[in-house]
Amino acid sequence: MISEILKKYEPKKENLLSILHDVQESSGKNYVSTESVLEIGKFLGMTRSEINGVMTFYTMLSEEPRGKYIIRICVSAPCHVAGSVSVKEELKKVLGIDVGETTGDGLFTLEESACLGVCDIAPAMMVGKDVYGGLDGHKIKKIISEYRSRK
Amino acid sequence: MNTSDKKARIVLENAGRIDPLSIKEYMNSGGYEALKKALSMQSSAVVDEVKRSGLRGRGGAGFPTGLKWSFTAPLQGQKYILCNADEGEPGTFKDRLVMEGDPHKLIEGMIIAGYAIGASEGFIYIRGEYYASIEKIEKAIAAAEAEGLLCEKVLGKEFAFKLSVRKGAGAYVCGEETALIESMEGKRGNPRVKPPFPGVSGLWGRPTVVNNVETLANIPYIIKNGADAFRKIGTEKSPGTKVFLLSGKVKEPKAIEAPMGTTLRQLIYDLGGGLAGGIKFKCALVGGAAGAFLGEDMLDVPMDYDNLLAKGAVLGSGVVMVLSEKEEVMPVLKNLMEFFVHESCGQCAPCRTGNKMILDLLGRIEAGKIAAEKGFEMILKAASTMKETSLCALGQSPILPISSALKYYSRELTIK
Numbered sequence: 028m029i030s031e032i033l034k035k036y037e038p039k040k041e042n043l044l045s046i047l048h049d050v051q052e053s054s055g056k057n058y059v060s061t062e063s064v065l066e067i068g069k070f071l072g073m074t075r076s077e078i079n080g081v082m083t084f085y086t087m088l089s090e091e092p093r094g095k096y097i098i099r100i101c102v103s104a105p106c107h108v109a110g111s112v113s114v115k116e117e118l119k120k121v122l123g124i125d126v127g128e129t130t131g132d133g134l135f136t137l138e139e140s141a142c143l144g145v146c147d148i149a150p151a152m153m154v155g156k157d158v159y160g161g162l163d164g165h166k167i168k169k170i171i172s173e174y175r176s177r178k
Numbered sequence: 179m180n181t182s183d184k185k186a187r188i189v190l191e192n193a194g195r196i197d198p199l200s201i202k203e204y205m206n207s208g209g210y211e212a213l214k215k216a217l218s219m220q221s222s223a224v225v226d227e228v229k230r231s232g233l234r235g236r237g238g239a240g241f242p243t244g245l246k247w248s249f250t251a252p253l254q255g256q257k258y259i260l261c262n263a264d265e266g267e268p269g270t271f272k273d274r275l276v277m278e279g280d281p282h283k284l285i286e287g288m289i290i291a292g293y294a295i296g297a298s299e300g301f302i303y304i305r306g307e308y309y310a311s312i313e314k315i316e317k318a319i320a321a322a323e324a325e326g327l328l329c330e331k332v333l334g335k336e337f338a339f340k341l342s343v344r345k346g347a348g349a350y351v352c353g354e355e356t357a358l359i360e361s362m363e364g365k366r367g368n369p370r371v372k373p374p375f376p377g378v379s380g381l382w383g384r385p386t387v388v389n390n391v392e393t394l395a396n397i398p399y400i401i402k403n404g405a406d407a408f409r410k411i412g413t414e415k416s417p418g419t420k421v422f423l424l425s426g427k428v429k430e431p432k433a434i435e436a437p438m439g440t441t442l443r444q445l446i447y448d449l450g451g452g453l454a455g456g457i458k459f460k461c462a463l464v465g466g467a468a469g470a471f472l473g474e475d476m477l478d479v480p481m482d483y484d485n486l487l488a489k490g491a492v493l494g495s496g497v498v499m500v501l502s503e504k505e506e507v508m509p510v511l512k513n514l515m516e517f518f519v520h521e522s523c524g525q526c527a528p529c530r531t532g533n534k535m536i537l538d539l540l541g542r543i544e545a546g547k548i549a550a551e552k553g554f555e556m557i558l559k560a561a562s563t564m565k566e567t568s569l570c571a572l573g574q575s576p577i578l579p580i581s582s583a584l585k586y587y588s589r590e591l592t593i594k
Contacts, residue, residue, distance in 0.1 A: 043364035044347055048306065071364075084366040084523070085347035087306045099307070103268035104467065105425035105499050107513045141350055141517055142268040143307060146425040146499075147432050156309040 029053070029063050033070050040071055043081060047088055056092040057136065064090070086138070094129045094136035096174060098122075099153040103142035109149035110163075115139075117164045118152070121171050134175065186411060188419050189272075189395045190435045193279025198314055201321040204282040210327065212398035216290045217335045224294040224401065225251050231405035232417040233397075237262055237353070237390030238466070238494045238571075240416070240483035249377040250295045250385045257297040258386040259288055260376075261394055262358055263304040263311065266350040267466035268517060269497035272421040273391035275433055277304070277311035280395070281318035285341065287394035289327060290401055292339045295387050300339065303358050305346040316343050350521035354570045355388040356380075357523070368525045369570035392421055412438030416482035420493070424450045426500035427457065439480035442472065445498055457502040461586055465494025467514050468575035470582035471507065492578065507586040512540050514579050522572060529573030532564040536576060550591060554584060 032049045036042040046067055050059050059067075064078050082088045100115050115126070122130055122137055129136040135154075145151045148160025159170055196203040204210070216224050229244025250257060261284065265273040276284055288300045304312050319341055322328045330338045344362050346352050352361045356370035359381050380386025396418055400408045409417045416438040422445055425431045429451035436449065442462060446452065453459055461473045464481075470491040472479075479485055486493050501510065515537040524530045536557050543553040561577035568574050 040364040041362060044345060044361065048345055048347065081364065081366055085306075085349050087348035102513070103517070104463065104510055104513050105269045105431070108426045108499065108501065108505060108510065140307065140348075141521060142266055142270070144265050144271040144274050144305075146269050146271050146423065149425060149431065153307065158310075 029066055033067070038070050038072070040073065043067070043071060043073070043078070044085075046071075047078075047082065051088060054092075055095065056133070057094065057097055058089045058092045061090070086140075092129075094134050096135050096155045097153075098135050098137050099140040099143065100126075100137065101143040101145070101149070101151045101153075102139045103146065103149075105146040106142075106149040106151060111150040113164075114150045114152070114162045114167065117167050118171075121168055135171075186419050186437050187435050188399045188408075188411075189283075189392055189421055190275060190279065190433070191399075192283065193275050196280070198279050198281055199317055199321070201282060201318070201325060204280070208402070209282055209398070210286055210325075212400075212402035213286050213289055213327070214333060216293055216401050217333055217337060221294050221296060222251065224290065227405050228294065228397065228400060231400045231408040232415070233393065233400060233408070234416060234483060235390055236392035236396070236420070236495075238267070238468075238492070240493065243389065243393055246377060246389075247291070247295050247387060249375075250297075250387050253296075253378070253385045256299075256384050257295060258381045258384060259292045259295060259297040259300040260355075260358070260362070260381060260386055260388045261288055261300065261302040261391060262353060262355065262388055263302050263308070263315075263391050264346050264353040264358055265308070265391070265495075266305055266353050267468070267495045267497065268514075269423055269425050269463070269466055269499050270495040272423060272433055272496060274308055274311055275421070276391050276395050277308070278314050281314045282322065283395045283398060284315070284391055285318055285322050285327075287397035288341060289322075289332065289339055290397050291387065291389065291394060293332075293337055295385075297387070298338050298340070300341045301344050301362065301381075302341070303344045303346060303352075303362060305352075306348055312343055312345060319343070349523075350517075351523045351570070351572055354572065357570070358388065359386065366523070368523050369572075371569060413480060413482045413485070415484045416493075420481070420496050422481070422496045422498055424498050424500070426462070426498075427454050427502040427505065428452070428500045429454050438482040439485070441478050441480055442498065443477040445481070446477075446500060450500075453500065453502050455502075457504055460501045460503045460505065461507070462501065463499040463510070463579065464497065465492040465578075466497040467517055468492070468571065468578060469494045469497060470578050471501075471586060472582070473586070491582070506590050507583045508540070508544055508590070511580065511583050511587070512537065512544070515540060515576065518572065518576055526568045526570075526573055528564045528567045532560045532573065533576065535560055536580070550588070554580075 151160040233243045234240040352367040357367040361367040376386045518533040542548045
């Protein structure tokens with residue numbers, strides 16, 4: 028499955044994060060399966076626990092299947108001051124899930140981000156690779172329904 | 179000082195003005211001329227020019243860039259130049275503007291830095307969430323390769339240099355230079371014990387200079403126009419400009435490049451349009467999550483490394499997050515502590531448990547379960563222990579925002 032990805036890289040430990048990113052992106056479920064971890068380990072000469080140690084350190088990486096789109100709601104201080112708490116509540120309501128959970132249709136996983144680096148348009152969030160700012164309840168409903176109709 | 183002076187734009191000079199993906203447009207506006215000039219100089223002369231410019235690290239620490247380079251330049255063997263683009267300090271978005279708006283400026287700065295310190299390879303470590311930055315930088319690197327700017331003989335000279343991108347994966351602590359190096363080596367981003375400093379033993383144990391994006395984006399200007407021209411901008415001990423990051427309750431949250439020494443008042447009122455809704459100013463968190471809350475009495479302090487330090491504050495990454503009289507300080511403080519709890523790598527016990535303890539105490543003070551005076555006494559004791567005993571800046575940070583927020587919190591209590 029992931030041999031095509033591994034072909035792009037030299038078997039060096041320094042390539043671990045890049046490989047994990049690629050494998051995760053190609054999984055369709057934004058995660059790196061145990062089988063993939065074992066295969067990557069064989070390729071780089073690393074144990075499963077070593078790779079697990081790295082994966083659990085970084086918030087973007089997951090060993091559990093997640094939604095097609097990761098929604099990252101920014102909870103940084105500037106977004107907090109701009110109302111991110113109520114935006115997060117609104118998101119939970121619209122999606123029907125809590126932070127860390129995935130919607131039943133497998134489309135969205137809701138996560139928090141320490142700072143997305145878009146403080147000039149706070150409160151902000153990312154859906155997949157796209158950034159949305161100046162959020163309020165109305166805007167959130169519109170964005171989410173657009174993604175729902177996209178599938 | 180005329181802060182809207184166009185000459186005061188160095189780092190963001192081209193951002194929003196040229197097509198960031200057109201190397202031709204960058205060259206037409208004088209791009210890569212500094213590289214040509216640098217390659218016609220002795221590498222030691224390039225280091226000296228940067229030293230003479232007085233440029234200081236824009237990532238937050240303010241260490242003299244030329245001095246940093248001069249430690250690594252004389253060392254033998256394989257060396258690396260590493261760009262820290264793991265921008266994650268809450269309230270900071272300047273490096274993103276450079277990478278998305280003028281990627282070639284960063285690339286030019288890196289090639290010059292590589293030549294100056296004798297590094298044949300460079301890496302730009304970009305935080306994983308910055309998809310647009312990663313894409314633009316990668317495309318710009320490809321364009322620079324096609325122009326013979328990244329190859330075995332850069333511009334036909336006896337200087338080989340290659341450059342590539344490495345992606346972070348969501349960890350604030352990787353902005354700490356030794357954690358960043360660990361992460362680049364494919365490990366957990368736990369900061370290393372210093373010394374040895376990266377300049378002597380960094381990536382794979384080789385001498386490595388780590389510079390912030392904004393720092394490197396100043397290099398082409400300094401080489402092209404000379405250290406004297408650079409020193410004409412800003413203050414005596416902090417020459418040049420700074421990209422300040424205005425957020426919070428201002429009319430126009432935005433990045434503003436202005437000379438070092440610009441005051442908080444000029445930034446908020448003249449350049450940022452004042453507070454949203456015309457509400458009264460209470461204080462601003464200056465420098466980032468690791469910064470200080472500064473009130474009205476600090477509005478006229480020239481903002482540079484030394485002037486702020488003299489007042490017990492820090493310039494940090496240039497964050498200015500404004501709070502109006504309507505916002506209370508306690509929820510912001512709790513938000514900052516939640517951030518530190520989440521981002522502590524867990525390596526040092528004082529940081530790992532101290533941040534949690536402080537957050538818990540703040541909650542208990544807020545809920546009236548412990549007297550504010552007693553609670554803050556315990557918090558300050560914990561925070562100062564963390565400052566003394568943590569390996570990296572993360573554990574050393576909470577003392578400043580907490581101690582500087584105290585007077586506003588006690589005022590809020592009195593009003594209640």
